[in-house]
Amino acid sequence: MKLSAIFLGLAAYVSLAIAQSQEWGQCGGIGWAGSTTCVSGTACTVINPYYSQCLPGTASTTPPVITPTTTPTTPPSTGPTSTVSIPPSPTGTNSNALARAAGKLYFGTATDNSELSDTAYVAILSDNTYFGQLSPANSMKWDATEPEQGVFTFTGGDQIVNQAKVHGQIMRGHNCVWYNQLPSWVSNGGFTAAQLTSIIQNHCGTLVGHYQGQIWDVVNEPFNDDGTWRSDVFYNTLGTSYVDIALQAARAADPGTKIYINDYNIEMTGAKATSMLNLIKNLKSRGIPVDGVGLQCHFIVGEVPTSLQSIMQQFTALGVEVAITELDIRMTLPATNALLAQQETDYKNVISACKAVSGCVGVTVWDYTDKYSWVPSTFSGQGEACPWDANLQKKPAYSGITAAWS
Numbered sequence: 001m002k003l004s005a006i007f008l009g010l011a012a013y014v015s016l017a018i019a020q021s022q023e024w025g026q027c028g029g030i031g032w033a034g035s036t037t038c039v040s041g042t043a044c045t046v047i048n049p050y051y052s053q054c055l056p057g058t059a060s061t062t063p064p065v066i067t068p069t070t071t072p073t074t075p076p077s078t079g080p081t082s083t084v085s086i087p088p089s090p091t092g093t094n095s096n097a098l099a100r101a102a103g104k105l106y107f108g109t110a111t112d113n114s115e116l117s118d119t120a121y122v123a124i125l126s127d128n129t130y131f132g133q134l135s136p137a138n139s140m141k142w143d144a145t146e147p148e149q150g151v152f153t154f155t156g157g158d159q160i161v162n163q164a165k166v167h168g169q170i171m172r173g174h175n176c177v178w179y180n181q182l183p184s185w186v187s188n189g190g191f192t193a194a195q196l197t198s199i200i201q202n203h204c205g206t207l208v209g210h211y212q213g214q215i216w217d218v219v220n221e222p223f224n225d226d227g228t229w230r231s232d233v234f235y236n237t238l239g240t241s242y243v244d245i246a247l248q249a250a251r252a253a254d255p256g257t258k259i260y261i262n263d264y265n266i267e268m269t270g271a272k273a274t275s276m277l278n279l280i281k282n283l284k285s286r287g288i289p290v291d292g293v294g295l296q297c298h299f300i301v302g303e304v305p306t307s308l309q310s311i312m313q314q315f316t317a318l319g320v321e322v323a324i325t326e327l328d329i330r331m332t333l334p335a336t337n338a339l340l341a342q343q344e345t346d347y348k349n350v351i352s353a354c355k356a357v358s359g360c361v362g363v364t365v366w367d368y369t370d371k372y373s374w375v376p377s378t379f380s381g382q383g384e385a386c387p388w389d390a391n392l393q394k395k396p397a398y399s400g401i402t403a404a405w406s
């Protein structure tokens with residue numbers, strides 16, 4: 001055979017290989033311009049109108065059940081590469097447009113599925129001049145996504161992803177591994193270290209594999225307020241290695257996803273922030289993948305920590321990005337003009353801190369309106385923590401946000 005014929009044959013083979021999506025890779029969906037065929041052993045499965053994925057085996061939306069006796073499996077080592085794609089920047093003087101003009105990726109908000117039937121709420125949520133990013137308040141958590149072992153339900157999360165995609169908003173996934181909202185089959189399963197390793201790998205790998213090209217809070221709230229490790233089934237069974245296992249599984253499932261560790265009360269100098277700084281140093285020194293630290297920022301009016309900016313700089317100096325992931329600033333009710341004015345200053349200071357730190361990629365409020373805030377049901381007598389009031393009207397806090405981004 002002539003050399004040129006061999007070359008052409010080889011080129012055809014290579015292009016065929018490139019043309020196929022890898023296991024867990026995207027293979028279709030509205031706007032998808034890549035391959036629509038999958039590598040051998042996987043099937044292109046419609047997850048939702050915007051996303052089809054190469055899943056192991058024949059077409060199915062339910063990954064195989066892993067029994068408690070399953071030995072650890074290694075998540076896909078060469079997953080597809082996707083990146084967080086940033087939509088075009090909106091123009092104008094609203095909160096996200098100003099955040100983008102200030103060089104950030106987004107100003108965003110949490111939302112929840114039950115809220116998506118509120119048309120007045122959705123009208124503001126959908127306006128990407130206000131919000132360039134969404135976080136699901138509940139529907140990507142373990143109890144929502146893998147309520148029974150090996151049985152995954154993506155319906156709620158997909159609904160929020162679609163809401164975001166349609167409106168040119170990026171997503172933060174929240175979360176893979178957390179002690180809370182954890183089904184009892186995980187917390188009370190009596191698993192060995194090997195079994196729990198496999199369970200974490202399967203959970204994080206499947207979630208991040210399904211929700212490609214996002215930012216993910218892979219590990220949520222690993223520390224107690226005194227800086228010690230939180231005692232939960234993950235730490236008690238695996239020690240600190242559960243963090244490595246979750247991060248590695250997420251990275252393997254989608255190398256293009258930004259993977260974060262997220263916590264509260266790390267916004268001020270103290271034992272908890274020190275523990276998080278040490279964890280990031282330790283992960284980096286051992287080559288464990290981690291891209292960012294989420295500072296939740298559930299604050300109280302008049303008590304925004306003055307060390308917020310400096311703490312963020314200490315994290316970024318370690319080679320990770322940071323984001324403000326769950327901002328709200330609550331007050332003791334009833335609200336007064338003085339409290340609302342202080343809240344405006346507080347929001348302004350938080351946004352200014354992110355603006356001043358080049359590695360701070362964006363700010364998310366933990367729902368934009370008091371109508372749907374988690375605060376009153378958790379802190380008796382407190383509330384009014386969000387920048388829009390319960391009637392969906394902007395509060396002075398909103399002016400604080402836009403003033404800071406401007």
Ligand code: 9MR
Binds near residue numbers: 137180181374
């Ligand atoms: O907003 C969430 C609320 O609807 C849930 O009832 C609550 C239950 O744990 O979780 C809330 O979100 C939390 C987030 O996932 C992690 N950081 C603290 C948030 C407020 O509790």
